[in-house]
Amino acid sequence: MQFFTSFGIISLTILSELPSALGAPTTTCKTPKPRSTPKHIPKASATRTKHTSSSTSAKVTITSATSNALISPIACPAPTVSLGGGGPFATTQGRMFNIQSQTQFFAGTNTWWLSQLQSNADVDTVFSQLALTQLKVTRVWGFSETNDASTHQNPNYFQVLNSTGQYFNCDPENGIGRLDYVVSAAEANGVKLVMPLLNNYGDLGGIPAYTAAFGCSSTSFYTDTQCQSAYQNYVNFIVNRYKVSPAIFSWELANEPRCSTCPTSVITNWASSISAYIKSLDPNHMVALGDEGWFSTAGIGDGSYAYSGYEGVDFVQNLAISTLDYGTFHCYPDQWGYNNTWPNEWIVQHNAVGKTAGKPVVFEEYGSTNTANHQLLMTPWQQTVLEDTNIAYDSFWQFGTQPLSINPFDNYAIYYDTTAGSDYQVLGYQHAAAMLAKSSVADQ
Numbered sequence: 001m002q003f004f005t006s007f008g009i010i011s012l013t014i015l016s017e018l019p020s021a022l023g024a025p026t027t028t029c030k031t032p033k034p035r036s037t038p039k040h041i042p043k044a045s046a047t048r049t050k051h052t053s054s055s056t057s058a059k060v061t062i063t064s065a066t067s068n069a070l071i072s073p074i075a076c077p078a079p080t081v082s083l084g085g086g087g088p089f090a091t092t093q094g095r096m097f098n099i100q101s102q103t104q105f106f107a108g109t110n111t112w113w114l115s116q117l118q119s120n121a122d123v124d125t126v127f128s129q130l131a132l133t134q135l136k137v138t139r140v141w142g143f144s145e146t147n148d149a150s151t152h153q154n155p156n157y158f159q160v161l162n163s164t165g166q167y168f169n170c171d172p173e174n175g176i177g178r179l180d181y182v183v184s185a186a187e188a189n190g191v192k193l194v195m196p197l198l199n200n201y202g203d204l205g206g207i208p209a210y211t212a213a214f215g216c217s218s219t220s221f222y223t224d225t226q227c228q229s230a231y232q233n234y235v236n237f238i239v240n241r242y243k244v245s246p247a248i249f250s251w252e253l254a255n256e257p258r259c260s261t262c263p264t265s266v267i268t269n270w271a272s273s274i275s276a277y278i279k280s281l282d283p284n285h286m287v288a289l290g291d292e293g294w295f296s297t298a299g300i301g302d303g304s305y306a307y308s309g310y311e312g313v314d315f316v317q318n319l320a321i322s323t324l325d326y327g328t329f330h331c332y333p334d335q336w337g338y339n340n341t342w343p344n345e346w347i348v349q350h351n352a353v354g355k356t357a358g359k360p361v362v363f364e365e366y367g368s369t370n371t372a373n374h375q376l377l378m379t380p381w382q383q384t385v386l387e388d389t390n391i392a393y394d395s396f397w398q399f400g401t402q403p404l405s406i407n408p409f410d411n412y413a414i415y416y417d418t419t420a421g422s423d424y425q426v427l428g429y430q431h432a433a434a435m436l437a438k439s440s441v442a443d444q
């Protein structure tokens, strides 16, 4: 998959040696195949100018498979932008969130590509538009891995994973300095960030980058000593770097973690241990799983794909984990083989589980590639959130704006537009205002 076209060559130093790969996992197939191909994060295409930079690298030692020590020193220099402003930390308050010292319903969006921008002006444009819209939270990828620094396909990468080790990219132009700027701009604009620390998919590296470097598989990743050691090193790096910032709304373990055909206990156990680990590093921020909200519970739904546990996720069990502050769920009916009214059921079902658990539940991604009908399709889902549930917030996939110096958009994008009746004015502006004005719905 190709996001962008040309990049400078980054030279980093070999700093550690890794032992060889571990074996493949055993899995059991217990559920039917999905009715449609799994969702992938949309591809993007753009051209950008060639960029060469000198690079700094960070020493990270991967421990051997027989060692228990997981944590290495954080070796990137401190951020050059100032961090730590922007008000109190976000917290849960019953089934809602307290942000900016107010317990409120609100709306948000997704802008995964913010951490791939190399222009500060672009980042500023996006945050000022989000703030104008009163979108309080946006989701941005807090990861970007490559297996080879000399051929990396994305503008910015934050670590290299290969057979000789794990190397953080401290470069201000195409490394962690870019994420530093996103966090500082979020603070300045009063917008909060949901930051996943891993991708299930290969977009920006993700689990496939760990499997390629360290020999685990997409299912053994969750229990493999070396892959978990490297992942936890990365979690430690990012969480420690930004834990002072109230602009972080929450840490997410991953974007859409799946362990297809695995027992759901694999991801539940992993989520318990990693969320507890993050809380030990940073007790001030919320932690969520970042999953699609698949059910695997008798009595919920009709047993079809989304309710079958096929992807190895059990929303009810995971919401019971004490170190996860809230639940997330996503919805792509046209990719999952459902019709366009089914999302209303899906929303109500997750809200009901949240009510039983007494935790906030977030409708974190929803969208359609049907560009002609974004408003027609998505407005009823937003109405269900508003009128029939106490879903704490919802965030559509995805925010778009033009022009930026790159184009990471796709047919899901709802482009910033203040024209009355436009998709953005209805699904963005009007919905955000309606969520802010919303009161709790009785008995939900």
Ligand SMILES: *[C@@H]1O[C@H](CO)[C@@H](O)[C@H](O)[C@H]1NC(C)=O
Pocket (backbone or CB within 6 Å): 011, 012, 013, 014, 148, 149, 150, 160, 161, 162, 163, 164, 165, 167
């Ligand atoms: C791994 O990546 C580092 C950093 O880019 C590089 O110095 C090293 O040569 C790479 N190792 C291999 C085996 O390619």
Ligand SMILES: *[C@@H]1O[C@H](CO)[C@@H](O)[C@H](O)[C@H]1NC(C)=O
Pocket (backbone or CB within 6 Å): 338, 339, 340, 341, 342
């Ligand atoms: C849409 O799907 C739901 C659940 O699968 C079903 O109950 C409903 O009848 C369907 N609606 C239409 C219009 O087909």
